[in-house]
Amino acid sequence: MNTSNRNRVIVLAITEGGLTQTEAATRFNVSTRWIRILLARYTTGGLLAVDPRSRRPHTNPATTDPDMITAILTLRDDLIEQGLDPGAQSIWDRLPPQSRPSPATIWRILSRHNKITAQPQKRPRTSWHRFQAEAPNQMWQSDFTHWPLSDGTDTEIISWLDDHSRFLLHTSAHPRITGPIVIDTFTTTMDTYGPPASTLTDNGMVYTTRLARGNTGQRNQPNGFEQLLADLSITQKNGKPAHPTTQGKIERFHQTLKQWLTAAGPSTTLDELNTQLNQFTHIYNHERPHRALNRTTPAVAYTALPKAEPTMEAFNQIWRVRHDKVDPDGHATLRYAGKLLHLGIGRAHTGATIIILIHANNTIVINKTTGEIIAEHTIDPTHNYQPKKPTPTHQTGTMT
Structure with missing residues (x-):
């Protein structure tokens, strides 16, 4: 009984x-x-x-305040409307720090209000094996994706993403992505952020001809992008055919971008779409904390460490490679031992595009257009200004 x-x-x-x-x-x-x-x-x-009465306490001091529950549900709806991630962690990031419950509590509130969609097909995060470059500019990922205008006109969006920080270096829309556009977006991005040590893309013809063969069965000549990377001593990496997960970060980024564009509404022109992309770039880099970055933003992660640079072998030594332009005072800048130094080049070379080779405390400055060595330095980190040596020891730009 x-x-x-x-x-x-x-x-x-x-x-x-x-x-x-x-x-x-x-x-x-x-x-x-x-x-x-x-x-x-x-x-x-x-x-x-x-009948027996419940032993449950009449009050629960750990119960989430009803106003906070309302704020959580409202914030989730707002994030969905904006096309941003509406998960528990994203909501937690945006709540007042002094009163917000834990992400686990937020998840339970969402689940209790039927705001969670079960996804049993997703792999648990503990099974992921994530690769991440060790420093900013150590590797850039790139890919392009399709996106329609309001009248159905197809466009293609190309993006460059820093592998270490997920920092969005560049994204722009075009009628069609061609080899020259790949080169132009890459060089424009490089002028802003410096050159990467390597790139990672798929095997599309705008990135590589390595899988294209002529009638003779021999590999085709490098395309313009491949030749540019070779000239700049930037390592080119390509994913395995039919394995898009190799470029997983850029693939996932484009999913996030499309989610935001869908919420933002269709653009009627290419210019309007590029304006939307500029807005998203700011949100993605500066306002949206990233789970893989310990909830910091890509902008914070990109500036937290010194940037990696390309390397090359010259004069039987391994040199770091930096690309720059000579400023109106005849100087170029170089970060050395944590300090920003100014290298004396000469006013006669103002505006010249240069390649700076760095090995230990020695530099060689080469005019990129002529290949001529125009300055050499022995770095003294106790001084801000580094005068060039009176007479370069190498008279030509030929390097062996």
Whole structure:
């Protein structure tokens, strides 16, 4: 007999069966005090009142405030409307730090209000094996994707993403992505952020001809982008055919971009679409914390460490490679031992595009257009200005 039925039987045995309280206590092996409690409950509330009461506390100090629950649900709806990640961690990032519950609590609130869609097909995060470049500019990923205008006209969006920080270096829309556009977007990005040590792309013909063969079965000549990377001593990496997960970061980025563009609404022209892309770049780099970056933004991660640079072999030594332009004062800048130094080049070379080779505390500055060595330095980190050596020891730009 369960407790609810037993309590009712005791009360009925007294009120209807004529047992005394003492007889009922002996018959049902309970105390007379408990008998009096049951009869008092019966008198005020009937048989329902004698059923066992919940032991749950009347109040719970850990209960989330109703206003906070409303704020969480409202914020989730806002993030969905903006095309941004509406998960528990993203909501937590945007709540006031002094009063926000834990991400786990937020997830339970979303689940309780049927805001969570089960995705049993997704792999657990513990099974992921993520590769990440060790420094900014160590590797840039690139790819392009399709996106329609409001009238259905197809466009193609190309993006360059820093592998270490997920910093969005460049994204732009074009009628069609061609080899010259790949080169132009890459060099424009490089002028802003410096050259990467390597690139990672798929095997599209705008990036590489390594899988294209002519009638003779021999590999085709490098395309313009491949030749540019070779000239700049930038290592080119390409994913395995039919394995897009190799470029997983740029693939996932384009999913995030399309989600945001869908929420932002269609553009009528290419210029409008590029304006939207500029808006998204700021949000993605500066406002949207990233799970893989310990909830910091890509902009913070990109500037937290010194940038990697290409390397090349010259004069039987391995040199770091930096690309720059000579400023109006005849100087170029170089970060060395954590300090920004100014290299003396000469006003005669103002505006020249140069390649700076760095090995230990020695530099060689080469005019990129002519190949001529125009300055050499022995770095003294105790001084901001580094004068060039009076006479270069190498008279030509030929390097072996």
